[in-house]
Each structure stands twice: as structure tokens, then as C-alpha cells.
């Protein structure tokens with residue numbers, strides 16, 4: 452275990468999704484922790500549960516579709532899953548804020564940028580309207596926006612996607628959050644703007660001492676931004692560890708397959724393999740290891756029970772695979 456200060460600690464988080472056939476497991480026994488001032492990336496193919504996991508942390512999921520079946524999410528020693536909704540609302544948007552893939556989903560099309568940025572600031576009683584406006588101007592220029600006064604008076608549809616995503620990052624910082632959850636914040640943007648925004652996030656992390664949960668299915672991007680990587684597969688953690696350790700010594704076959712399917716690996720090795728098959732949806736998870744049907748190393752035991760996270764070589768690197776010795780310490 453590392454001695455870094457923990458800002459968020461998730462233990463055995465499990466939740467179910469309501470389907471026509473009743474409730475089925477979606478997230479199973481997720482345990483991970485986030486360190487202050489560090490970036491943890493959540494990676495995995497589409498449908499692995501990255502967004503559901505990030506929204507579950509502050510109970511942002513619709514109550515009629517999802518139910519929690521266990522676990523806790525400790526943020527500054529308080530379990531967010533059992534807090535009264537008023538207390539949770541005072542944390543959400545203030546101490547923990549979100550940036551989503553589509554800036555339009557978090558910005559109101561009918562309100563000027565400046566007004567909506569100050570609104571959250573006023574709701575959370577962070578200061579006066581004038582102070583809110585000054586902070587919005589400061590943050591907009593911190594995220595590299597020029598003509599700040601003009602942008603403050605613009606409506607979202609008057610700005611480009613890249614500028615809007617900068618605006619949503621600035622808006623997410625209005626209440627001095629400690630934890631920023633960024634769900635594919637750059638994947639709708641072209642590569643150049645994507646690179647600029649990743650640099651920006653790294654700079655903001657240092658300037659504001661932010662901890663960041665960065666969600667992406669792009670391993671290349673993640674290797675650049677993250678201190679630690681958590682690989683999710685069909686609602687379970689396949690592997691978690693420091694970025695260097697996971698990328699240089701991937702220990703779960705799923706992580707290895709993901710890395711081998713990167714275009715940059717193709718350039719380096721001449722072998723490029725996409726992973727055959729698809730992520731099973733909730734309701735169709737296999738009995739044993741969720742990756743067994745796509746895994747070239749699967750054996751009998753993988754079909755009968757689910758592997759737990761075990762120490763995978765280097766300290767603070769865990770992998771849920773029976774290929775590892777079962778003598779290891781569990782996370």
C-alpha cells in the first residue's frame with residue numbers, strides 16, 4: 452500500500468440494472484482508491500461500465516433503473532452512498548465535479564456562458580455574484596480562452612466544440628472541487644484539440660491540486676495523463692496499478708489484448724490484433740471470469756469461479772486472473 456493521501460476510497464461497490472427480466476448485476480465488487488493530486492484513469496472497451504461507475508460514485512444514476520447492492524464510497528471519511536441527499540448535493544458540483552464527453556449535455560443552451568458559470572457558484576454559496584463573475588473570467592482565461600468578456604456573453608451554440616469543452620472544464624472548477632471526474636472529455640474533439648485539452652488538464656491539476664478520475668477507452672491518451680490505471684471489464688476490475696507498471700508489465704490477458712490492439716503497437720511490432728467478440732452486457736455475464744470467452748489463456752477454473760484481485764508483481768499492482776499465483780495478497 453502506498454503512503455499517499457487518499458481522497459476517495461471505493462470498497463466492494465456493486466450495483467444492479469433493472470431489465471425486462473428483473474435486476475441483473477452491472478458493477479461487481481469494485482475496490483479502488485484515489486490519491487490526492489493524482490490522476491486515476493478508468494479504461495476499458497465501450498459498455499464495460501466506466502460511465503456507470505463514475506456516476507455511481509455520487510449517486511447520479513436514475514433511481515428507477517439502478518440499485519446499489521453493496522459497498523461504500525468514502526470521500527473525506529464520509530460514505531457518499533449513505534449520505535442524506537441534501538448533504539450529497541452539497542458535495543456534488545462543489546467538492547466533486549464532472550466534465551462529460553458532450554459539453555452540450557452539461558451546458559444550458561438558453562443561458563449565457565457567464566450566467567451559467569456563476570449560477571453554481573451562487574447555489575453553493577461560494578461568494579457574491581461579482582466574485583463569481585470575476586472567478587469565471589479568471590478560470591476562462593486559465594483554460595486558454597481569449598476575449599473572455601465576449602465569451603461570457605455568448606450562448607453555447609455560438610462557440611466551437613473545443614472552446615465549449617474548455618468552458619465546461621472552467622465551469623467544473625468554479626467551486627474549487629477536490630475531485631474532477633472527466634468522462635471521455637476529449638473524445639468528441641479532433642486530435643489536435645484533444646492533445647491541447649489533455650495538456651490543459653495536467654496543468655490545472657498541478658495549479659489547483661486536483662485529483663482527477665479520467666475516463667477513456669484510449670490507452671495512448673491515458674498513458675500520457677494518468678498516474679494509475681484501472682482496467683474495467685464487464686463491470687469488474689481486471690487490473691489496477693501504476694501507469695508504468697500496467698503498460699510495461701500488463702498482467703491480465705484483457706489488458707494485454709487492449710494494448711496489442713493499439714495502432715502504435717502495430718507500428719512498433721508489425722502485429723495488430725483487434726479483440727474478437729464483444730463485451731457481454733449486464734444480464735449476460737458468464738459465471739466465472741467475465742473475460743473467459745475472449746481470452747486465449749482461459750482454462751477450466753476460469754469458467755467456474757470469478758478471480759479476485761491479487762498482487763501482480765510490483766507493489767500496488769493487482770490483477771484478477773487465475774494465471775497469477777493464488778498465494779498473493781488481495782487488494
Ligand SMILES: Nc1ncnc2c1ncn2[C@@H]1O[C@H](COP(=O)(O)OP(=O)(O)OP(=O)(O)O)[C@@H](O)[C@H]1O
Pocket residue numbers: 468477495496497498499500501502503504516668731732733
Ligand atoms: N440508462 C441505462 N439503461 C440501460 N442500460 C444502461 C444504462 N446505462 C448504462 N447501461 C448499460 O450498462 C453497461 C455499462 O455502460 P456504460 O455506459 O457505463 O459503459 P462505458 O464503459 O461508459 O462505455 P462507453 O465507452 O461507450 O462510454 C452497458 O451495457 C450499457 O448498455
Ligand SMILES: [Mg+2]
Pocket residue numbers: 501502503634
Ligand atoms: Mg461511457
